[in-house]
Amino acid sequence: MDHKKFKSHFQEFLRSKRKNITPERMDILAEVLKQESHFKIDDIIGKMAEAKKPVSRATVYRTIKTIEEAGLIKYIHSINDEKFYEVEEDHHDHMICEICGKFIEFHNDELEALQTSICKSKGFKPSRHTMKIFGVCKNCDQ
Amino acid sequence: MDHKKFKSHFQEFLRSKRKNITPERMDILAEVLKQESHFKIDDIIGKMAEAKKPVSRATVYRTIKTIEEAGLIKYIHSINDEKFYEVEEDHHDHMICEICGKFIEFHNDELEALQTSICKSKGFKPSRHTMKIFGVCKNCDQ
DNA sequence: TCTTAATTGAGATTTATTCTCAATTCCCCT
DNA sequence: AGGGGAATTGAGAATAAATCTCAATTAAGA
Numbered sequence: 001m002d003h004k005k006f007k008s009h010f011q012e013f014l015r016s017k018r019k020n021i022t023p024e025r026m027d028i029l030a031e032v033l034k035q036e037s038h039f040k041i042d043d044i045i046g047k048m049a050e051a052k053k054p055v056s057r058a059t060v061y062r063t064i065k066t067i068e069e070a071g072l073i074k075y076i077h078s079i080n081d082e083k084f085y086e087v088e089e090d091h092h093d094h095m096i097c098e099i100c101g102k103f104i105e106f107h108n109d110e111l112e113a114l115q116t117s118i119c120k121s122k123g124f125k126p127s128r129h130t131m132k133i134f135g136v137c138k139n140c141d142q
Numbered sequence: 143m144d145h146k147k148f149k150s151h152f153q154e155f156l157r158s159k160r161k162n163i164t165p166e167r168m169d170i171l172a173e174v175l176k177q178e179s180h181f182k183i184d185d186i187i188g189k190m191a192e193a194k195k196p197v198s199r200a201t202v203y204r205t206i207k208t209i210e211e212a213g214l215i216k217y218i219h220s221i222n223d224e225k226f227y228e229v230e231e232d233h234h235d236h237m238i239c240e241i242c243g244k245f246i247e248f249h250n251d252e253l254e255a256l257q258t259s260i261c262k263s264k265g266f267k268p269s270r271h272t273m274k275i276f277g278v279c280k281n282c283d284q
Numbered sequence: 285t286c287t288t289a290a291t292t293g294a295g296a297t298t299t300a301t302t303c304t305c306a307a308t309t310c311c312c313c314t
Numbered sequence: 315a316g317g318g319g320a321a322t323t324g325a326g327a328a329t330a331a332a333t334c335t336c337a338a339t340t341a342a343g344a
């Protein structure tokens with residue numbers, strides 16, 4: 001939602017890594033932030049071309065990787081060799097319907113707490129996690 | 143552990159799908175079952191060649207997919223575009239050390255129960271799930 | 285403004301995975 | 315047990331996502 005915060009966060013990140021703030025990078029970030037929920041890199045390349053801001057494929061790949069390193073997006077899942085990313089608005093996990101392919105987002109504090117305590121018991125310091133539950137969604141389960 | 147059960151299960155699966163039981167398929171399954179924890183498809187191709195049972199790359203790819211469909215192995219994670227699989231001895235989740243790359247397996251009943259109840263509340267019927275916690279393991283956290 | 289290091293674009297390259305199709309093998313029916 | 319037809323295999327070609335190359339361009343900051 002608060003995309004200004006994302007943009008300044010990204011600029012901070014670039015500065016901290018001695019990377020330049022280029023129009024290509026900011027344009028790609030802007031396009032990424034326009035995406036609703038999940039997107040593919042190829043979507044971004046297409047949309048940039050449609051708009052008046054064509055950017056080379058290599059640059060989009062490089063920049064998506066940089067945005068991911070900055071923690072602003074994350075890689076979710078791969079379907080048919082197409083990698084899906086999503087903007088890290090807030091943390092959540094996914095249920096994925098094996099019939100219609102829909103992604104259902106959810107968040108559960110109890111689950112998060114339990115994960116933290118399991119890690120502690122193993123002497124493991126968690127930084128992030130992903131959890132995906134595959135199955136059949138309400139609509140597809142007639 | 144009980145590899146006989148895996149083999150007969152695989153043969154059952156093949157029959158149910160009207161697929162042939164070929165020596166190539168059974169040899170590949172046998173090699174897969176020899177792997178300790180995680181393995182890559184390329185490992186299998188290499189090991190089959192070392193042994194006296196060379197099988198073509200295409201057949202190994204095709205068969206790994208079939209074994210996965212039979213539910214005997216599962217795809218775990220991709221590191222540097224190398225896909226890792228593991229034998230489905232019993233269900234567990236993973237912690238993955240971002241420093242040394244080690245996979246730590248764990249299982250927690252409370253976590254499983256919680257997942258089930260979250261799904262129920264969304265009207266989602268789960269069939270399987272994966273959960274990966276990334277972070278730093280005990281050894282790497284000096 | 286000027287110098288230097290970083291970045292970009294376009295196309296070549298890499299590499300995992302899939303495809304093609306003729307030759308071979310498995311399965312099943314009689 | 316043997317034959318016919320469908321399924322499978324192998325070898326290499328094909329595909330496609332992602333990365334690399336390097337000359338030309340651009341950002342940063344003194």
